[in-house]
Amino acid sequence: MNANSTRGALLAALACLLVGGSFTANSLLGDYPYTGGQFVRYGLAFLLLLPLPGKGGTAALRRLPRRAWGRLALLAAVGMVGFNMAILAAERSAEPAVPGVFVGCAPVIVALLVPLLERRTPQRTVIQGALFVAVGAFVVQGWGRTDGLGLLFSVGALAGEVGFAVLAVPVVRPLGPRLLAATVCALAAVESAALGVVLDGSEFVRWPDRTEGAALLWQAVVVTVVGFVLWYTGLQRIGAERATLFSGLIPVAAACTAPLVGTGTYGAAQAVGSALVGVGVAVGSGVLRRRPSAVGVDDDGGQGLQLRP
Numbered sequence: 001m002n003a004n005s006t007r008g009a010l011l012a013a014l015a016c017l018l019v020g021g022s023f024t025a026n027s028l029l030g031d032y033p034y035t036g037g038q039f040v041r042y043g044l045a046f047l048l049l050l051p052l053p054g055k056g057g058t059a060a061l062r063r064l065p066r067r068a069w070g071r072l073a074l075l076a077a078v079g080m081v082g083f084n085m086a087i088l089a090a091e092r093s094a095e096p097a098v099p100g101v102f103v104g105c106a107p108v109i110v111a112l113l114v115p116l117l118e119r120r121t122p123q124r125t126v127i128q129g130a131l132f133v134a135v136g137a138f139v140v141q142g143w144g145r146t147d148g149l150g151l152l153f154s155v156g157a158l159a160g161e162v163g164f165a166v167l168a169v170p171v172v173r174p175l176g177p178r179l180l181a182a183t184v185c186a187l188a189a190v191e192s193a194a195l196g197v198v199l200d201g202s203e204f205v206r207w208p209d210r211t212e213g214a215a216l217l218w219q220a221v222v223v224t225v226v227g228f229v230l231w232y233t234g235l236q237r238i239g240a241e242r243a244t245l246f247s248g249l250i251p252v253a254a255a256c257t258a259p260l261v262g263t264g265t266y267g268a269a270q271a272v273g274s275a276l277v278g279v280g281v282a283v284g285s286g287v288l289r290r291r292p293s294a295v296g297v298d299d300d301g302g303q304g305l306q307l308r309p
Contacts, residue, residue: 008237009285012246015231018223020253028215034088035196036205038081040216043189045224049182057179068171072180075167076187081195083160090153095144099154100251104137106161107284110244113166126241129284133248136276139269140251161247165240168232177232185224238285245284248277 029037064072090099107130115122146154172180196204208216235243255270 005238005286008234009242009246010234011230012234012238012243013249013281015227015234016246016249017253018227018230019247020250020256028211032208032212032216033196033200033204033206034085035192035199037216037219038084038192039189039196039205040208041220041224042080042185042192044216044220045228046182046185046189048221048225049178049185049229057182060175060179061183064171064174068174071167071171072183073187073191075163075171076184077191078160079164079167080160080184080188081191083157083164085195086153086156086160090146090150090157092150094146094150094154097141097144098146098150099157100141101138101143102154102158103161104141104248104251105134105158106165106247107133107244107280109158109162110165111241111284113162114169114240117166123241125286126245126284129245129280129282132280132283133245133277134280136273136278136280137248137251139273139276140255141273142269162244165235165244168235169240172232172236177229177236180232181225181228185228242285245281248280252277 087099108127111126111130112122168180175183193204231243234246252270252274255266255274
């Protein structure tokens, strides 16, 4: 890997570790209105991100065609609000491991879907790494009780995870990571509020208690503001296929942090699964590949996105 790809991989990895920690924070929000929680999270994140893009942000948004705005709205609806709602709905009739296993398959889908959309051949090493990541995520989480509805919503969560990566590919370049994160957070806040009013009326949001406030603040500041900017920067540097490999670190981070709040344990299965995820990430991202000696030779071999910030 060259220096640019290495930095992108590290940023994507850190972003996914932060997202994994958010699952532990979710366990502290069981009594808080869910759509209201998303509204607070994304609304606060938008306010924090708003000053970051600078004066050029407004001009960049004005230059976006209508189709790009539709893609951004779909990204927020599918990859953020829809993903979270699918996870919530799945866990009503399925144990949390079930949607987690489905989401763990996202690297495989993205490794096949992105090249198909770009009319090129999928990279064999990325697919091999994605399969390791998917198996590792399964071993970390195991399998649990479910029914048909739980499986259906788990598939919806998988679609949301895939959409979060794939839908961002054409818009991360013209907007940049920070402006893209701010824009989708604003859209997700509006969509969450609209959904909350429809489902819960005026009671969709309330003032959180101390524990809930801390969890929401963590999700807004650390997971969304920091995590999203890191994720989109990593995606811009190494492409959606390789960046999504690091989503296998999400269940690993969740398994590591769950014992801290007494919502889970970390044992032999989690250790083996974590190792498999690590192997998959190393194989698929090109960490194990020799760095080219010739100046100007790209370690991607001409494949994948070659976007630079």
